[in-house]
Amino acid sequence: MKMADMYKSAAVCYMSGANMYMKTADMYKSAAVCYMSAANMYMKTADMYKSAAVCYMSAANMYMKMADMYKSAAVCYMSAANMYMKTADMYKSAAVCYMSAANMYMKMADMYKSAAVCYMSAANMYMKMADMYKSAAVCYMSAANMYMKMICRLLKRQICQSKSAKMTHQPVRPCFNTHVGTVVIINGGYEVRAERKPSHIPAAPAKLEALTPDVTNAVKIEWKGEQSVRLYQVQMSITDPAVTPAWTMVTLTSKRQHTVPDLEPYRMYWFRIIAVNTAGESLPSDVLMARAA
Numbered sequence: 001m002k003m004a005d006m007y008k009s010a011a012v013c014y015m016s017g018a019n020m021y022m023k024t025a026d027m028y029k030s031a032a033v034c035y036m037s038a039a040n041m042y043m044k045t046a047d048m049y050k051s052a053a054v055c056y057m058s059a060a061n062m063y064m065k066m067a068d069m070y071k072s073a074a075v076c077y078m079s080a081a082n083m084y085m086k087t088a089d090m091y092k093s094a095a096v097c098y099m100s101a102a103n104m105y106m107k108m109a110d111m112y113k114s115a116a117v118c119y120m121s122a123a124n125m126y127m128k129m130a131d132m133y134k135s136a137a138v139c140y141m142s143a144a145n146m147y148m149k150m151i152c153r154l155l156k157r158q159i160c161q162s163k164s165a166k167m168t169h170q171p172v173r174p175c176f177n178t179h180v181g182t183v184v185i186i187n188g189g190y191e192v193r194a195e196r197k198p199s200h201i202p203a204a205p206a207k208l209e210a211l212t213p214d215v216t217n218a219v220k221i222e223w224k225g226e227q228s229v230r231l232y233q234v235q236m237s238i239t240d241p242a243v244t245p246a247w248t249m250v251t252l253t254s255k256r257q258h259t260v261p262d263l264e265p266y267r268m269y270w271f272r273i274i275a276v277n278t279a280g281e282s283l284p285s286d287v288l289m290a291r292a293a
Helices: 002-164
Strands: 175-179 182-187 206-211 219-224 231-237 248-253 257-260 268-277 288-291
Touching (some): 206 268, 206 288
Antiparallel strands (some): 175 182, 206 219, 231 248, 231 268, 268 288
16 A cells, blocks of 8 residues: 555656646747747748849859959050050150250250341341431432532523524533533533424323343333433332322433332332423323332
8 A cells, every 4th residue: 555655656746747748848849839930930031041142143243254354454454554654655755855856946046036136236237327328318319409400500501502602613611411420511612503492391201111120129110201301300209109209319310211229129119200301390200119129
């Protein structure tokens, strides 16, 4: 009986232990269910990560291809960079050459500048000399006008003396034609046949034309005139007479052509001619425009 009670007590203990283990098993079963749910969740997460890994692998392949493309582009750019470096060296060498040339031209410019200063000084000196010669020319022109008037008076006196003289051998006062430093004897103290006095003032010279001069920096002109004309006034203007009339007498000549020297080359000049006889002066001819050659 005692043993039965002991076994019964033991069975009660084992039953209590069995219940405890049953509860523990239920706990482990619940935990297993939880772990199974977590495992399913992790499996889904693993599938998501696997899909993401596939995407990242595709992206990695794409980036690898792009890296190869960029590597090829980098090689091309490196080649271009080397080419540009060589070109830069060439341009640098050219720049050095141009700098040397620029320095040489700067020195030449300084030399030409100094020469220009010298030429300017010479030009100023020649301008002053030109003004002096111009003043002298004005004086000579005034003297020429005075001699022209004297010549006209001498011609008139000669005509008067010739008319009043008799046909006998009668001494007559010699008459001279003083023109440009020369003396021409019209009669030598003995009576000569009286010249016919022109009855009218001569017509204006015509057919003015420019000829090729025999010297440089000059203008050669020629014209037509009447037989009764003794002298011709050659007048010149350095400005357009239609705008600013400024005539100056260049010379007195008995010829029907004249060369005007010492002119500015390639500059335009205007000329006109006035005929002179004992009756007086003609009207001016038509204006001739000519360029100094």
